[in-house]
Amino acid sequence: EDQVTQSPEALRLQEGESSSLNCSYTVSGLRGLFWYRQDPGKGPEFLFTLYSAGEEKEKERLKATLTKKESFLHITAPKPEDSATYLCAVIYTSGTYKYIFGTGTRLKVLA
Amino acid sequence: DGGITQSPKYLFRKEGQNVTLSCEQNLNHDAMYWYRQDPGQGLRLIYYSQIVNDFQKGDIAEGYSVSREKKESFPLTVTSAQKNPTAFYLCASRRQGRLNTEAFFGQGTRLTVV
Numbered sequence: 001e002d003q004v005t006q007s008p009e010a011l012r013l014q015e016g017e018s019s020s021l022n023c024s025y026t027v028s029g030l031r032g033l034f035w036y037r038q039d040p041g042k043g044p045e046f047l048f049t050l051y052s053a054g055e056e057k058e059k060e061r062l063k064a065t066l067t068k069k070e071s072f073l074h075i076t077a078p079k080p081e082d083s084a085t086y087l088c089a090v091i092y093t094s095g096t097y098k099y100i101f102g103t104g105t106r107l108k109v110l111a
Numbered sequence: 112d113g114g115i116t117q118s119p120k121y122l123f124r125k126e127g128q129n130v131t132l133s134c135e136q137n138l139n140h141d142a143m144y145w146y147r148q149d150p151g152q153g154l155r156l157i158y159y160s161q162i163v164n165d166f167q168k169g170d171i172a173e174g175y176s177v178s179r180e181k182k183e184s185f186p187l188t189v190t191s192a193q194k195n196p197t198a199f200y201l202c203a204s205r206r207q208g209r210l211n212t213e214a215f216f217g218q219g220t221r222l223t224v225v
Contacts, residue, residue, distance in 0.1 A: 006153070034213050034214070041199075041219070041221075042218055042219065043201055043203075043216030043217050043218050043219050044154075044201070044216050045216075046213040046214070046215070049212070049213055087153060087154065089154075089214070096161060096167060097142075097161065097207070098156075098159075099142075099144060099156070099159070099203075099205070099214060100156055100170075101146070101153045101154040101155075101156075102153050103152060103153035104152070104153045106151070
């Protein structure tokens with residue numbers, strides 16, 4: 001079954017305590033993996049796109065990496081404003097293009 | 112400004128009633144999507160459309176219907192057959208092409224059954 005799984009479900013960090021979020025996928029015909037940030041009651045906001053294994057992208061305190069089976073979102077020295085739900089999504093071919101999301105990781109950064 | 116607009120922001124539905132959620136985009140995107148999000152959970156795909164007058168069922172299409180008569184518009188109807196419709200509904204669009212691009216989201220509609 002094609003699916004995207006994120007772990008952990010929830011994560012609490014102290015300000016400045018670096019960590020990583022995981023997104024593993026079991027789809028064939030991967031065409032891209034995307035990371036989003038979602039604040040409560042709002043639509044997701046785009047962060048990164050990764051297309052091939054070995055690719056890395058960085059933005060401020062966030063760095064996303066991709067292997068053939070999973071992606072990591074590394075958060076370096078997080079701040080309270082980084083608190084949000086982080087979602088990953090994949091686009092793949094299954095007859096037509098499908099775009100599906102993982103379950104998300106709820107991140108809370110404490111001051 | 113280009114973007115994707117969902118309305119209304121909050122919607123209340125009585126038992127047995129059909130309601131329609133609006134989604135409009137002026138990004139000239141071909142593909143549009145509807146997702147449902149339940150508290151503390153990820154996004155589940157309801158329907159998607161890659162071209163005008165064509166759409167496909169996602170993973171949880173039962174009790175929902177859509178239309179795609181115009182490129183800019185992709186309304187979602189929650190029918191009385193959907194037994195548990197209370198949720199946060201998100202519409203998205205993306206440009207299709209050789210390099211598959213990210214989706215842009217609306218701000219969501221929160222539907223509550225009263």
